[in-house]
Amino acid sequence: MLEYLNVNHLDYKRSKRTPRSRSWKASFKEYYLDLGRYIQHYATLKKAWNDLETYLGQRCPRMISSLKDGVQEEDLNAMEDQISCKLPDDYRCSFRIHNGQKLVVPGLMGSMALSNHYRSEDLLDIDTALGGFQQRMGLKHCLPLTFCIHTGLSQYMALESVEGRTQYEIFYQCPDQMARNPSAIDMFIAGTSFSDWFTTYVNNVVTGGYPIIRDQIFRYVHDKECVATTGDITVSVSTSFLPELSSVHPPHYFFTYRIRIEMSKNAFPEKACQLDSRYWRIMNAKGDVEEVQGPGVVGEFPKITPGKVYEYTSCTTFSTTSGYMEGYYTFHRLNNKDEVFNITIPRFHMVCPVFKVSTVRMETSQNEYGLNEDEDSTDTDEYEERRIVLDIPPSTGRCPRHI
Template sequence: MAAAFMELRMDQLPTDPLLHILSYLDFRDLMHCSFVSRRLNELSKHNPLWKSQCCKHWLLTDDDRLQSGVSWFCLFKQYYTDLGRYIQYYAVLKRAWEQLKSFLQQRCPRMIASLKEGTTEVELNDIEAQIGCKLPDDYRCSYRIHNGQKLVIPGLMGSMSLSNHYRSEVLLDVETAAGGFQQRKGMRRCLPLTFCFHTGLSQYMALEPAEGRQMFESFYPCPDQTAQDPSAIDMFITGSCFLEWFTTYVHNVVTGEYPIIRDQIFRYVHDKSCVATTGDITVSVSTSFLPELSSVHPPHFFFTYRIRIEMSSSASPEAACQLDSRYWKITTSDGNVEEVQGPGVVGEFPVMTPGKVHEYASCTTFSTSSEYMEGHYTFHRLASKEEVFHVAIPRFHMVCPPFREPVVRTQKALASYTPRFDDHDDDGEYCDGDGDDFDDLRGINMAALEGAWCPRHI
């Protein structure tokens, strides 16, 4: 048996054992080996070695190689010549785009038609010359794959709809984004990533670490409603770099974290533990923060929540019931508790029968950046109105994104502040008098994205 095992293992080895060793090397090391000796130069061009490199870095298939009509080695060189500067990002972004398109083809096919073909290196270089600022390589890489989206609705980057409010964010192509590049005080060196026709809302990416922003982070600008200085713009942070911002969004879409409603992507977030079952009825909740209706100064944080009420299909027909009223217990992060009750839900009194699902959306505002709600519905049986019972609504939390205040306000606050001996709380940090540490200004410390070195030539 041992002899048979050894024979099998020997059969699995390549004809030259050196090839087995080379198969563990990355493309850079393979190329370095080619300069060592004539023998290694020959072996380092072995076609199967470059097939694995093409699959790993460029996500190429056998069909791609057959269509190209060249060897795997030559195919790798072709892609590297064109996209080599993006090799650390390309596979991740290409895979994200393919997953997103595959998902949209099944669920939101009209969005596929709105995607634009990738731009070129020359066009990206021209945009940099136009705005006088360098674009990060992960952004450039993504736009080589798809140059954003046509200016149509619905937007690729998600929608939100309430009774009198609608938002749908388009992923801007690089030319349109360059036209909105900001040089005004408070938004200097910021490039728009998205745009909503209905609200005028955009997410921006900071191309330089100016005015309190971290380099390459994405954010929603939020003007200070209490300041006379127009450059006092707060920021709701949405990502530390383009790669994180885009791939996180795609993950939430393709995994079903964001629901598809009326052929659009809605950016509701559902906590899988936020489900409660009472008898035959299950209630689940998802939430969303609306930056376009929120502000840091004054503190006004707007949330919408979507509730799904479902009666089990296995329930008895006699279990049919109707919702009469709702009760809420609302707790803010500063400990305040409010209780609210009223008839129906958003003016409706849904009847629940076996297999029936009822969904509705509502909204709320808070002066604190986080809070949670819980409560119950009151139902009566259709067969007997005297039979009244409660159905639990699970506790669900609403937390706004991290936010940062502008340098102009922070500098003024520090200049006018004089520490007192009693300005400490229990953990030793200086306090501002309302119980919040200076270290808890909702800011985040994000390191600038640095591209890894890679060879310029193959």
């Protein structure tokens, strides 16, 4: 039984400070009565929290200091009484270990930054989550798990199987911008349960799947095969989907990508070069192709020397749920401007998460909706211009720095 609770004798003594006169058996019995209902979840979630704390303690110690101590059973019972909904045992178990975090930046549940947009999600404590519990149509019986103070973005957990949602699944809300009814809310699915959602995220963090950049967890996904080496220069790409800048209706899926350009430290000094231009070939899921050429990258013309790394962030949009980009950079040698050559950018795919369409849309006549299926993919450097043309609501957050 003890191994299922993932608590060894020393951990137990530290947590309970049991008197010497009391038997270990009696102490364990008390401990089991307190946490025994979580026997199916405790070991998994305690390990996830331990792994996360160990990893972040070495890389983001400030984030660890924002974590709150766990709550008691009576606190969770009182929460259930107030919302008149049952909390899943895995959620309750996790908050017995840690009651979320303080509303600070950076958030425990990951960040994302563009030149004019910044998101960082905090894991909400039960009191803050209670204040955001939804009863309105479109989000009925939904509890916020995260919150970004810059964008207002939250991930919600459905506490009941209503409005087309499955009980306990987790999602980003996505208002139907083509509906007249404000309760028409589509959903990008983030997890099928709290345990699935949290442990998957932790695994991505502690295995290095999500990079740590300036003491923050960035939710970029790197495909290890998405690497191309041309001569002494290697290019690799990581991508991320931004739900807060995307919509299902109209179909507009926003992705950001982070590119790393590195010259081998063993390269000869005369191999030093400077980037002149970029070429992109962009294809959506329909097979439509767009070609983009332009000077530099994000307004810069980086110089690459042996051992040097240059990284930048950019973005693109699709009107289909997936697409890919590939291309090349054109460089010239610093000691010979006439020596011009191309460096391959590997093909990288972008796929939006599974989503669910609002039941309001499915129950409403199609005559109440407009249709706009035009392709809208674009290279980042034209993003601001295209965003205005498409009348996409501007982001509510501003990035205080360039990553």
